[in-house]
Amino acid sequence: MQSASGPSICRRRPEPNRAGRLLQPVWVLLAIIFLIEAWLWDHLEPIVARVVAAIPLARFKQWLTERVDALSPAMTLIVFAVPIIPLFPLKLVGLWLLTHEYWTSAVFTILFAKLVGVGVTAFVFDVTRDKLLEMHWFERIYDLVMKVRAKAHLLVDPIKQRIRELITGNGEGWSARTLRLIQRFRKSVHQAR
Numbered sequence: 001m002q003s004a005s006g007p008s009i010c011r012r013r014p015e016p017n018r019a020g021r022l023l024q025p026v027w028v029l030l031a032i033i034f035l036i037e038a039w040l041w042d043h044l045e046p047i048v049a050r051v052v053a054a055i056p057l058a059r060f061k062q063w064l065t066e067r068v069d070a071l072s073p074a075m076t077l078i079v080f081a082v083p084i085i086p087l088f089p090l091k092l093v094g095l096w097l098l099t100h101e102y103w104t105s106a107v108f109t110i111l112f113a114k115l116v117g118v119g120v121t122a123f124v125f126d127v128t129r130d131k132l133l134e135m136h137w138f139e140r141i142y143d144l145v146m147k148v149r150a151k152a153h154l155l156v157d158p159i160k161q162r163i164r165e166l167i168t169g170n171g172e173g174w175s176a177r178t179l180r181l182i183q184r185f186r187k188s189v190h191q192a193r
Contacts, residue, residue: 028159031152038149040118047119064127076131077138083124087117 068076090113097106125132133139 028155031155035149035152035156037118038152040115061123061127064124068128068131071131073131073134073138076128077135080121080124080128080132083120084117087113087120090116 064079068079071079091110094106094110094113097103097109133142
């Protein structure tokens, strides 16, 4: 046991900049995951709209819109949440398949559940958005999600741009040297045959 007058052990706390640099990859990963979700949402919503136009879901959407207009915002929240519930067992089936090492079936089941879930959510949100935004707390969450999305773009877009620049290799920098090395290697392999 150490006395009050004895030497104390000083622990160095990480510098704020150092901690920020260590967390940077985590923030980038979270931003990428968030943007994938946003990308799925953006790209599945028009597909769902085409499906609605192709099959008689247009009448269902009109019927649902009329019913939602008659509901309170709180009841509309239930309408928004309910379609997602039936997909939960499908995700559990995917997890069961994973635990029993049915990798391909598990991946397809989980991806199918994810795509259908995002598509249905996009469809229902399109119908319920105006009513849901009448609730101030929901509007604040919606605004926060839009701000996080914008911030994620600010974080990830420079990385995407740098990757594009590396891939295109305009004759300068790392990628051009790498491409020249690859071309020389390929040429030497072809000459060795």
